[in-house]
Amino acid sequence: MTDASATAARRPGEQALADLGLKAPALDPADASPHSFPGGGRWRTEIPSCEGPEALAVVLKEASRLDVPIHRISQGSGIWMLTDAEITEMVESTGERDIELCLFTGPRGTWDIGGSTRTDSRGAGLRARGHDAVAGCVEDAVRATELGVKCLLVADEGVLWTLHRARAAGIIPADTTLKVSALIGPVNPAAYAVYENLGADSVNVPSDLTLDHLTEIRRVSGAPMDMYIEAPDDLGGYVRMYEVAELIRRGAPLYLKFGLSKAPGIYPYGHHMRELTLATAKERVRRGRLALDLLARHGADGDMAPLGSRLPGDLQRFEISA
Numbered sequence: 105m106t107d108a109s110a111t112a113a114r115r116p117g118e119q120a121l122a123d124l125g126l127k128a129p130a131l132d133p134a135d136a137s138p139h140s141f142p143g144g145g146r147w148r149t150e151i152p153s154c155e156g157p158e159a160l161a162v163v164l165k166e167a168s169r170l171d172v173p174i175h176r177i178s179q180g181s182g183i184w185m186l187t188d189a190e191i192t193e194m195v196e197s198t199g200e201r202d203i204e205l206c207l208f209t210g211p212r213g214t215w216d217i218g219g220s221t222r223t224d225s226r227g228a229g230l231r232a233r234g235h236d237a238v239a240g241c242v243e244d245a246v247r248a249t250e251l252g253v254k255c256l257l258v259a260d261e262g263v264l265w266t267l268h269r270a271r272a273a274g275i276i277p278a279d280t281t282l283k284v285s286a287l288i289g290p291v292n293p294a295a296y297a298v299y300e301n302l303g304a305d306s307v308n309v310p311s312d313l314t315l316d317h318l319t320e321i322r323r324v325s326g327a328p329m330d331m332y333i334e335a336p337d338d339l340g341g342y343v344r345m346y347e348v349a350e351l352i353r354r355g356a357p358l359y360l361k362f363g364l365s366k367a368p369g370i371y372p373y374g375h376h377m378r379e380l381t382l383a384t385a386k387e388r389v390r391r392g393r394l395a396l397d398l399l400a401r402h403g404a405d406g407d408m409a410p411l412g413s414r415l416p417g418d419l420q421r422f423e424i425s426a
Contacts, residue, residue, distance in 0.1 A: 150362070152178045162386050166385075174203050178255075231260040264282060290309060308331070311342040
């Protein structure tokens with residue numbers, strides 16, 4: 105990686121446009137995030153939608169071939185879609201490389217009997233409907249952490265608060281990290297701060313937030329942010345690769361998520377979708393390489409957090425009453 109202090113970052117097309125009399129306004133230093141990850145660094149990487157051991161093997165092989173550093177690998181179908189043996193294999197494979205593995209918890213409204221999610225308003229979305237759905241998420245969390253999983257993905261505020269309390273009570277390990285799904289991601293600074301206080305250790309914001317929105321969030325919260333640099337079509341299909349340096353400057357500490365547009369959805373995964381899942385897993389890593397190359401060309405690839413780092417640092421939490 106290039107030393108950011110030795111090479112001043114440049115903006116895309118900066119000199120050529122200046123030569124043509126089209127120079128962009130100067131960046132405002134006040135827009136930059138003052139936050140970073142504990143232990144140093146302002147960005148980490150994540151490969152999402154890694155749905156089982158076979159897809160994980162493809163990701164790890166391609167990451168080695170293309171020299172793509174990975175801090176976190178996440179799965180979207182859910183813990184209940186994996187056998188104990190599959191979870192254990194994924195834990196061992198990521199553990200050997202000091203990569204954080206994040207698995208999705210429990211039942212979701214989009215896959216149960218709730219018809220409201222199929223209305224134009226999408227109803228309650230992925231949230232856990234009723235006590236039994238929350239219980240299923242907690243069951244998943246306990247099972248996964250007992251098998252060595254250290255990061256849990258949640259899509260419901262009540263589940264987030266419940267798992268944070270479970271973490272504080274020792275029901276799941278204290279160093280378990282809780283990640284908020286993009287499918288319920290906050291779109292304003294007040295909501296972002298609420299998720300942090302409910303126990304979130306990283307919060308996936310929608311990929312259509314503006315740069316100013318990121319600055320607004322960073323004025324109230326230093327909790328790590330996740331963002332798809334390329335979003336799946338069911339999340340909008342946004343491609344923001346040329347903004348990646350500015351996304352880091354505004355949104356740090358930031359997980360760069362390399363999703364894939366123009367690809368069919370694969371949740372919940374099964375072997376009937378094997379070829380598609382493996383092909384898209386490989387391409388997500390390649391998309392990561394493209395983004396990292398772009399950062400390097402612009403002299404903005406410094407300040408990556410050390411590989412193997414996963415904890416979020418000190419965050420604000422609501423008080424847990426006795």
